[in-house]
Amino acid sequence: MAKAFSNYKTNKDVIIFAAGVSNSTETNVLEFQRETALLEATIKKHPNALLIYFSTCSIYDASVAHRPYVKHKIEIETYIKEHTKANLIFRVSNVVGPQGNAATILNYLVDAICHDVEIPLWKHAERNLIDKDDLKLIVENLIKSDVRNQTINVAFRESFLVSDxxxxxxxxxxxxxxxxxxxxxxxxxxxxTKISDSLDKIESIKGTGLQYIFNLLEKYY
Incomplete structure:
Protein backbone atom coordinates (compact mmCIF):
# COMPACT_ATOMS: atom_id res chain seq x y z
CA MET A 1 0.00 0.00 0.00
CA ALA A 2 2.81 2.40 0.90
CA LYS A 3 4.43 1.94 -2.52
CA ALA A 4 1.17 2.67 -4.33
CA PHE A 5 0.92 6.05 -2.61
CA SER A 6 4.63 6.93 -2.60
CA ASN A 7 3.84 10.17 -4.46
CA TYR A 8 2.46 11.51 -1.15
CA LYS A 9 5.67 10.80 0.76
CA THR A 10 6.73 14.46 0.96
CA ASN A 11 3.20 15.87 1.20
CA LYS A 12 2.72 17.49 4.62
CA ASP A 13 -0.97 18.25 4.07
CA VAL A 14 -2.01 14.67 3.32
CA ILE A 15 -0.62 11.84 5.43
CA ILE A 16 -1.10 8.34 4.01
CA PHE A 17 -0.85 5.98 6.96
CA ALA A 18 0.15 2.76 5.22
CA ALA A 19 2.30 1.14 7.89
CA GLY A 20 -0.45 -0.75 9.65
CA VAL A 21 -1.03 -4.46 10.21
CA SER A 22 -1.98 -5.97 6.84
CA ASN A 23 -2.33 -9.68 7.62
CA SER A 24 -5.97 -10.38 8.50
CA THR A 25 -4.99 -13.52 10.41
CA GLU A 26 -2.52 -11.67 12.64
CA THR A 27 -2.89 -12.45 16.36
CA ASN A 28 0.32 -10.96 17.77
CA VAL A 29 -0.69 -8.23 20.22
CA LEU A 30 2.71 -6.57 19.80
CA GLU A 31 1.97 -5.95 16.12
CA PHE A 32 -1.29 -4.21 16.98
CA GLN A 33 0.42 -2.15 19.68
CA ARG A 34 3.14 -1.15 17.23
CA GLU A 35 0.56 0.18 14.77
CA THR A 36 -1.32 2.05 17.49
CA ALA A 37 1.85 3.71 18.79
CA LEU A 38 2.96 4.70 15.30
CA LEU A 39 -0.47 6.13 14.50
CA GLU A 40 -0.55 8.17 17.71
CA ALA A 41 2.90 9.58 16.94
CA THR A 42 1.88 10.40 13.36
CA ILE A 43 -1.24 12.29 14.45
CA LYS A 44 0.76 14.20 17.06
CA LYS A 45 3.41 15.16 14.50
CA HIS A 46 0.89 16.27 11.85
CA PRO A 47 -2.13 17.62 13.80
CA ASN A 48 -3.48 19.71 10.92
CA ALA A 49 -2.98 17.25 8.08
CA LEU A 50 -5.61 15.11 6.38
CA LEU A 51 -5.03 11.59 7.67
CA ILE A 52 -5.75 8.71 5.30
CA TYR A 53 -6.22 5.34 6.98
CA PHE A 54 -6.88 1.94 5.44
CA SER A 55 -9.23 -0.26 7.44
CA THR A 56 -10.98 -3.43 6.29
CA CYS A 57 -14.26 -4.59 4.77
CA SER A 58 -13.88 -7.76 6.85
CA ILE A 59 -15.93 -5.83 9.39
CA TYR A 60 -18.96 -6.83 7.30
CA ASP A 61 -18.07 -10.54 7.18
CA ALA A 62 -19.67 -12.35 10.13
CA SER A 63 -17.37 -15.35 9.67
CA VAL A 64 -14.21 -13.33 10.45
CA ALA A 65 -15.50 -10.27 12.34
CA HIS A 66 -14.46 -11.87 15.64
CA ARG A 67 -10.77 -11.95 14.70
CA PRO A 68 -8.31 -9.77 16.67
CA TYR A 69 -7.31 -8.03 13.42
CA VAL A 70 -10.86 -6.84 12.74
CA LYS A 71 -11.45 -5.73 16.33
CA HIS A 72 -8.15 -3.83 16.22
CA LYS A 73 -9.15 -2.02 13.03
CA ILE A 74 -12.42 -0.89 14.62
CA GLU A 75 -10.53 0.44 17.65
CA ILE A 76 -8.14 2.33 15.38
CA GLU A 77 -11.04 3.84 13.43
CA THR A 78 -12.55 5.13 16.68
CA TYR A 79 -9.23 6.62 17.79
CA ILE A 80 -8.81 8.46 14.49
CA LYS A 81 -12.30 9.94 14.64
CA GLU A 82 -11.67 11.20 18.16
CA HIS A 83 -8.14 12.56 17.67
CA THR A 84 -7.89 14.09 14.17
CA LYS A 85 -9.24 17.30 12.68
CA ALA A 86 -9.54 15.83 9.18
CA ASN A 87 -9.56 12.21 8.13
CA LEU A 88 -10.72 9.73 5.53
CA ILE A 89 -11.04 6.15 6.68
CA PHE A 90 -11.18 3.67 3.82
CA ARG A 91 -12.54 0.21 4.53
CA VAL A 92 -10.86 -1.79 1.81
CA SER A 93 -11.74 -5.22 0.41
CA ASN A 94 -9.11 -7.72 -0.83
CA VAL A 95 -6.53 -5.73 -2.79
CA VAL A 96 -4.96 -7.38 -5.83
CA GLY A 97 -1.60 -6.18 -7.10
CA PRO A 98 1.83 -7.37 -8.23
CA GLN A 99 2.55 -10.71 -6.61
CA GLY A 100 4.17 -10.39 -3.21
CA ASN A 101 1.99 -10.95 -0.17
CA ALA A 102 1.19 -14.67 -0.15
CA ALA A 103 -1.53 -14.08 2.45
CA THR A 104 -3.84 -12.29 -0.01
CA ILE A 105 -6.74 -14.43 -1.21
CA LEU A 106 -6.00 -14.37 -4.94
CA ASN A 107 -2.28 -15.05 -4.48
CA TYR A 108 -3.11 -17.96 -2.20
CA LEU A 109 -5.64 -19.51 -4.57
CA VAL A 110 -3.47 -19.13 -7.68
CA ASP A 111 -0.44 -20.57 -5.89
CA ALA A 112 -2.44 -23.50 -4.49
CA ILE A 113 -3.87 -24.41 -7.89
CA CYS A 114 -0.51 -24.03 -9.63
CA HIS A 115 1.16 -26.36 -7.12
CA ASP A 116 -1.74 -28.82 -6.86
CA VAL A 117 -2.36 -28.03 -3.18
CA GLU A 118 -5.79 -28.91 -1.79
CA ILE A 119 -7.87 -25.86 -0.88
CA PRO A 120 -10.30 -25.87 2.07
CA LEU A 121 -13.23 -24.33 0.21
CA TRP A 122 -15.76 -22.58 2.42
CA LYS A 123 -18.99 -23.35 0.57
CA HIS A 124 -20.84 -20.13 1.38
CA ALA A 125 -17.89 -17.73 1.61
CA GLU A 126 -17.82 -14.66 -0.61
CA ARG A 127 -14.84 -12.41 -1.25
CA ASN A 128 -14.56 -8.98 -2.83
CA LEU A 129 -11.51 -8.11 -4.94
CA ILE A 130 -10.28 -4.67 -5.98
CA ASP A 131 -7.32 -3.81 -8.21
CA LYS A 132 -4.56 -1.86 -6.43
CA ASP A 133 -4.64 0.70 -9.25
CA ASP A 134 -8.41 1.11 -8.93
CA LEU A 135 -8.05 1.58 -5.18
CA LYS A 136 -5.54 4.37 -5.77
CA LEU A 137 -7.81 6.05 -8.33
CA ILE A 138 -10.77 6.01 -5.94
CA VAL A 139 -8.76 7.25 -2.95
CA GLU A 140 -7.10 10.06 -4.90
CA ASN A 141 -10.46 11.22 -6.29
CA LEU A 142 -11.76 11.53 -2.73
CA ILE A 143 -8.61 13.27 -1.46
CA LYS A 144 -9.07 15.90 -4.18
CA SER A 145 -12.75 16.32 -3.29
CA ASP A 146 -14.28 18.18 -0.35
CA VAL A 147 -15.23 14.92 1.40
CA ARG A 148 -13.75 14.76 4.89
CA ASN A 149 -14.25 12.89 8.16
CA GLN A 150 -16.06 9.97 6.60
CA THR A 151 -15.69 6.20 6.54
CA ILE A 152 -15.88 4.97 2.95
CA ASN A 153 -15.93 1.44 1.58
CA VAL A 154 -13.49 0.83 -1.28
CA ALA A 155 -14.51 -2.37 -3.01
CA PHE A 156 -15.85 -3.76 -6.25
CA ARG A 157 -19.63 -3.59 -6.65
CA GLU A 158 -20.00 -7.36 -6.42
CA SER A 159 -18.66 -9.92 -4.00
CA PHE A 160 -18.20 -13.42 -5.41
CA LEU A 161 -18.39 -16.92 -4.04
CA VAL A 162 -14.86 -18.25 -3.57
CA SER A 163 -15.91 -21.22 -5.71
CA ASP A 164 -16.66 -18.84 -8.61
CA THR A 193 -22.70 3.94 -3.23
CA LYS A 194 -20.19 6.59 -2.08
CA ILE A 195 -17.78 5.57 -4.86
CA SER A 196 -20.33 4.75 -7.56
CA ASP A 197 -19.01 7.35 -10.03
CA SER A 198 -15.49 5.92 -9.88
CA LEU A 199 -16.79 2.36 -10.17
CA ASP A 200 -18.81 3.31 -13.26
CA LYS A 201 -15.58 4.43 -14.97
CA ILE A 202 -13.66 1.35 -13.83
CA GLU A 203 -16.36 -1.05 -15.03
CA SER A 204 -16.58 0.69 -18.40
CA ILE A 205 -12.92 -0.23 -18.95
CA LYS A 206 -12.46 -3.50 -17.06
CA GLY A 207 -15.90 -5.02 -17.23
CA THR A 208 -18.51 -6.09 -14.71
CA GLY A 209 -19.05 -9.25 -12.71
CA LEU A 210 -16.59 -12.10 -13.12
CA GLN A 211 -15.08 -10.40 -16.15
CA TYR A 212 -13.37 -8.05 -13.69
CA ILE A 213 -11.84 -11.03 -11.87
CA PHE A 214 -10.51 -12.52 -15.10
CA ASN A 215 -9.08 -9.10 -15.98
CA LEU A 216 -7.14 -9.11 -12.70
CA LEU A 217 -5.73 -12.55 -13.47
CA GLU A 218 -4.58 -11.44 -16.92
CA LYS A 219 -2.99 -8.30 -15.48
CA TYR A 220 -1.06 -9.78 -12.58
CA TYR A 221 -0.48 -13.50 -13.19
Missing part, protein backbone atom coordinates in the same frame (compact mmCIF):
# COMPACT_ATOMS: atom_id res chain seq x y z
CA UNK A 165 -13.29 -17.12 -8.19
CA UNK A 166 -11.64 -20.55 -8.31
CA UNK A 167 -13.48 -21.33 -11.57
CA UNK A 168 -12.04 -18.17 -13.13
CA UNK A 169 -8.54 -19.17 -12.03
CA UNK A 170 -9.07 -22.66 -13.48
CA UNK A 171 -10.07 -21.10 -16.81
CA UNK A 172 -7.10 -18.75 -16.75
CA UNK A 173 -4.54 -21.42 -15.83
CA UNK A 174 -6.26 -24.21 -17.76
CA UNK A 175 -5.76 -26.34 -14.66
CA UNK A 176 -8.23 -27.93 -12.26
CA UNK A 177 -8.19 -27.02 -8.57
CA UNK A 178 -8.13 -29.56 -5.77
CA UNK A 179 -10.45 -28.60 -2.94
CA UNK A 180 -12.37 -29.96 0.02
CA UNK A 181 -15.76 -28.32 0.53
CA UNK A 182 -16.41 -27.08 4.07
CA UNK A 183 -19.85 -25.98 5.29
CA UNK A 184 -18.68 -22.54 6.37
CA UNK A 185 -18.74 -18.94 5.21
CA UNK A 186 -21.13 -16.07 4.72
CA UNK A 187 -22.32 -13.74 2.01
CA UNK A 188 -20.50 -10.39 1.93
CA UNK A 189 -22.55 -7.25 1.32
CA UNK A 190 -20.57 -4.03 0.93
CA UNK A 191 -22.20 -0.66 0.29
CA UNK A 192 -20.26 1.11 -2.49
Missing amino acids: IIKQIELFLNKKARFQVVEKGNSLKIDT
Whole structure:
Protein backbone atom coordinates (compact mmCIF):
# COMPACT_ATOMS: atom_id res chain seq x y z
CA MET A 1 0.00 0.00 0.00
CA ALA A 2 2.81 2.40 0.90
CA LYS A 3 4.43 1.94 -2.52
CA ALA A 4 1.17 2.67 -4.33
CA PHE A 5 0.92 6.05 -2.61
CA SER A 6 4.63 6.93 -2.60
CA ASN A 7 3.84 10.17 -4.46
CA TYR A 8 2.46 11.51 -1.15
CA LYS A 9 5.67 10.80 0.76
CA THR A 10 6.73 14.46 0.96
CA ASN A 11 3.20 15.87 1.20
CA LYS A 12 2.72 17.49 4.62
CA ASP A 13 -0.97 18.25 4.07
CA VAL A 14 -2.01 14.67 3.32
CA ILE A 15 -0.62 11.84 5.43
CA ILE A 16 -1.10 8.34 4.01
CA PHE A 17 -0.85 5.98 6.96
CA ALA A 18 0.15 2.76 5.22
CA ALA A 19 2.30 1.14 7.89
CA GLY A 20 -0.45 -0.75 9.65
CA VAL A 21 -1.03 -4.46 10.21
CA SER A 22 -1.98 -5.97 6.84
CA ASN A 23 -2.33 -9.68 7.62
CA SER A 24 -5.97 -10.38 8.50
CA THR A 25 -4.99 -13.52 10.41
CA GLU A 26 -2.52 -11.67 12.64
CA THR A 27 -2.89 -12.45 16.36
CA ASN A 28 0.32 -10.96 17.77
CA VAL A 29 -0.69 -8.23 20.22
CA LEU A 30 2.71 -6.57 19.80
CA GLU A 31 1.97 -5.95 16.12
CA PHE A 32 -1.29 -4.21 16.98
CA GLN A 33 0.42 -2.15 19.68
CA ARG A 34 3.14 -1.15 17.23
CA GLU A 35 0.56 0.18 14.77
CA THR A 36 -1.32 2.05 17.49
CA ALA A 37 1.85 3.71 18.79
CA LEU A 38 2.96 4.70 15.30
CA LEU A 39 -0.47 6.13 14.50
CA GLU A 40 -0.55 8.17 17.71
CA ALA A 41 2.90 9.58 16.94
CA THR A 42 1.88 10.40 13.36
CA ILE A 43 -1.24 12.29 14.45
CA LYS A 44 0.76 14.20 17.06
CA LYS A 45 3.41 15.16 14.50
CA HIS A 46 0.89 16.27 11.85
CA PRO A 47 -2.13 17.62 13.80
CA ASN A 48 -3.48 19.71 10.92
CA ALA A 49 -2.98 17.25 8.08
CA LEU A 50 -5.61 15.11 6.38
CA LEU A 51 -5.03 11.59 7.67
CA ILE A 52 -5.75 8.71 5.30
CA TYR A 53 -6.22 5.34 6.98
CA PHE A 54 -6.88 1.94 5.44
CA SER A 55 -9.23 -0.26 7.44
CA THR A 56 -10.98 -3.43 6.29
CA CYS A 57 -14.26 -4.59 4.77
CA SER A 58 -13.88 -7.76 6.85
CA ILE A 59 -15.93 -5.83 9.39
CA TYR A 60 -18.96 -6.83 7.30
CA ASP A 61 -18.07 -10.54 7.18
CA ALA A 62 -19.67 -12.35 10.13
CA SER A 63 -17.37 -15.35 9.67
CA VAL A 64 -14.21 -13.33 10.45
CA ALA A 65 -15.50 -10.27 12.34
CA HIS A 66 -14.46 -11.87 15.64
CA ARG A 67 -10.77 -11.95 14.70
CA PRO A 68 -8.31 -9.77 16.67
CA TYR A 69 -7.31 -8.03 13.42
CA VAL A 70 -10.86 -6.84 12.74
CA LYS A 71 -11.45 -5.73 16.33
CA HIS A 72 -8.15 -3.83 16.22
CA LYS A 73 -9.15 -2.02 13.03
CA ILE A 74 -12.42 -0.89 14.62
CA GLU A 75 -10.53 0.44 17.65
CA ILE A 76 -8.14 2.33 15.38
CA GLU A 77 -11.04 3.84 13.43
CA THR A 78 -12.55 5.13 16.68
CA TYR A 79 -9.23 6.62 17.79
CA ILE A 80 -8.81 8.46 14.49
CA LYS A 81 -12.30 9.94 14.64
CA GLU A 82 -11.67 11.20 18.16
CA HIS A 83 -8.14 12.56 17.67
CA THR A 84 -7.89 14.09 14.17
CA LYS A 85 -9.24 17.30 12.68
CA ALA A 86 -9.54 15.83 9.18
CA ASN A 87 -9.56 12.21 8.13
CA LEU A 88 -10.72 9.73 5.53
CA ILE A 89 -11.04 6.15 6.68
CA PHE A 90 -11.18 3.67 3.82
CA ARG A 91 -12.54 0.21 4.53
CA VAL A 92 -10.86 -1.79 1.81
CA SER A 93 -11.74 -5.22 0.41
CA ASN A 94 -9.11 -7.72 -0.83
CA VAL A 95 -6.53 -5.73 -2.79
CA VAL A 96 -4.96 -7.38 -5.83
CA GLY A 97 -1.60 -6.18 -7.10
CA PRO A 98 1.83 -7.37 -8.23
CA GLN A 99 2.55 -10.71 -6.61
CA GLY A 100 4.17 -10.39 -3.21
CA ASN A 101 1.99 -10.95 -0.17
CA ALA A 102 1.19 -14.67 -0.15
CA ALA A 103 -1.53 -14.08 2.45
CA THR A 104 -3.84 -12.29 -0.01
CA ILE A 105 -6.74 -14.43 -1.21
CA LEU A 106 -6.00 -14.37 -4.94
CA ASN A 107 -2.28 -15.05 -4.48
CA TYR A 108 -3.11 -17.96 -2.20
CA LEU A 109 -5.64 -19.51 -4.57
CA VAL A 110 -3.47 -19.13 -7.68
CA ASP A 111 -0.44 -20.57 -5.89
CA ALA A 112 -2.44 -23.50 -4.49
CA ILE A 113 -3.87 -24.41 -7.89
CA CYS A 114 -0.51 -24.03 -9.63
CA HIS A 115 1.16 -26.36 -7.12
CA ASP A 116 -1.74 -28.82 -6.86
CA VAL A 117 -2.36 -28.03 -3.18
CA GLU A 118 -5.79 -28.91 -1.79
CA ILE A 119 -7.87 -25.86 -0.88
CA PRO A 120 -10.30 -25.87 2.07
CA LEU A 121 -13.23 -24.33 0.21
CA TRP A 122 -15.76 -22.58 2.42
CA LYS A 123 -18.99 -23.35 0.57
CA HIS A 124 -20.84 -20.13 1.38
CA ALA A 125 -17.89 -17.73 1.61
CA GLU A 126 -17.82 -14.66 -0.61
CA ARG A 127 -14.84 -12.41 -1.25
CA ASN A 128 -14.56 -8.98 -2.83
CA LEU A 129 -11.51 -8.11 -4.94
CA ILE A 130 -10.28 -4.67 -5.98
CA ASP A 131 -7.32 -3.81 -8.21
CA LYS A 132 -4.56 -1.86 -6.43
CA ASP A 133 -4.64 0.70 -9.25
CA ASP A 134 -8.41 1.11 -8.93
CA LEU A 135 -8.05 1.58 -5.18
CA LYS A 136 -5.54 4.37 -5.77
CA LEU A 137 -7.81 6.05 -8.33
CA ILE A 138 -10.77 6.01 -5.94
CA VAL A 139 -8.76 7.25 -2.95
CA GLU A 140 -7.10 10.06 -4.90
CA ASN A 141 -10.46 11.22 -6.29
CA LEU A 142 -11.76 11.53 -2.73
CA ILE A 143 -8.61 13.27 -1.46
CA LYS A 144 -9.07 15.90 -4.18
CA SER A 145 -12.75 16.32 -3.29
CA ASP A 146 -14.28 18.18 -0.35
CA VAL A 147 -15.23 14.92 1.40
CA ARG A 148 -13.75 14.76 4.89
CA ASN A 149 -14.25 12.89 8.16
CA GLN A 150 -16.06 9.97 6.60
CA THR A 151 -15.69 6.20 6.54
CA ILE A 152 -15.88 4.97 2.95
CA ASN A 153 -15.93 1.44 1.58
CA VAL A 154 -13.49 0.83 -1.28
CA ALA A 155 -14.51 -2.37 -3.01
CA PHE A 156 -15.85 -3.76 -6.25
CA ARG A 157 -19.63 -3.59 -6.65
CA GLU A 158 -20.00 -7.36 -6.42
CA SER A 159 -18.66 -9.92 -4.00
CA PHE A 160 -18.20 -13.42 -5.41
CA LEU A 161 -18.39 -16.92 -4.04
CA VAL A 162 -14.86 -18.25 -3.57
CA SER A 163 -15.91 -21.22 -5.71
CA ASP A 164 -16.66 -18.84 -8.61
CA ILE A 165 -13.29 -17.12 -8.19
CA ILE A 166 -11.64 -20.55 -8.31
CA LYS A 167 -13.48 -21.33 -11.57
CA GLN A 168 -12.04 -18.17 -13.13
CA ILE A 169 -8.54 -19.17 -12.03
CA GLU A 170 -9.07 -22.66 -13.48
CA LEU A 171 -10.07 -21.10 -16.81
CA PHE A 172 -7.10 -18.75 -16.75
CA LEU A 173 -4.54 -21.42 -15.83
CA ASN A 174 -6.26 -24.21 -17.76
CA LYS A 175 -5.76 -26.34 -14.66
CA LYS A 176 -8.23 -27.93 -12.26
CA ALA A 177 -8.19 -27.02 -8.57
CA ARG A 178 -8.13 -29.56 -5.77
CA PHE A 179 -10.45 -28.60 -2.94
CA GLN A 180 -12.37 -29.96 0.02
CA VAL A 181 -15.76 -28.32 0.53
CA VAL A 182 -16.41 -27.08 4.07
CA GLU A 183 -19.85 -25.98 5.29
CA LYS A 184 -18.68 -22.54 6.37
CA GLY A 185 -18.74 -18.94 5.21
CA ASN A 186 -21.13 -16.07 4.72
CA SER A 187 -22.32 -13.74 2.01
CA LEU A 188 -20.50 -10.39 1.93
CA LYS A 189 -22.55 -7.25 1.32
CA ILE A 190 -20.57 -4.03 0.93
CA ASP A 191 -22.20 -0.66 0.29
CA THR A 192 -20.26 1.11 -2.49
CA THR A 193 -22.70 3.94 -3.23
CA LYS A 194 -20.19 6.59 -2.08
CA ILE A 195 -17.78 5.57 -4.86
CA SER A 196 -20.33 4.75 -7.56
CA ASP A 197 -19.01 7.35 -10.03
CA SER A 198 -15.49 5.92 -9.88
CA LEU A 199 -16.79 2.36 -10.17
CA ASP A 200 -18.81 3.31 -13.26
CA LYS A 201 -15.58 4.43 -14.97
CA ILE A 202 -13.66 1.35 -13.83
CA GLU A 203 -16.36 -1.05 -15.03
CA SER A 204 -16.58 0.69 -18.40
CA ILE A 205 -12.92 -0.23 -18.95
CA LYS A 206 -12.46 -3.50 -17.06
CA GLY A 207 -15.90 -5.02 -17.23
CA THR A 208 -18.51 -6.09 -14.71
CA GLY A 209 -19.05 -9.25 -12.71
CA LEU A 210 -16.59 -12.10 -13.12
CA GLN A 211 -15.08 -10.40 -16.15
CA TYR A 212 -13.37 -8.05 -13.69
CA ILE A 213 -11.84 -11.03 -11.87
CA PHE A 214 -10.51 -12.52 -15.10
CA ASN A 215 -9.08 -9.10 -15.98
CA LEU A 216 -7.14 -9.11 -12.70
CA LEU A 217 -5.73 -12.55 -13.47
CA GLU A 218 -4.58 -11.44 -16.92
CA LYS A 219 -2.99 -8.30 -15.48
CA TYR A 220 -1.06 -9.78 -12.58
CA TYR A 221 -0.48 -13.50 -13.19
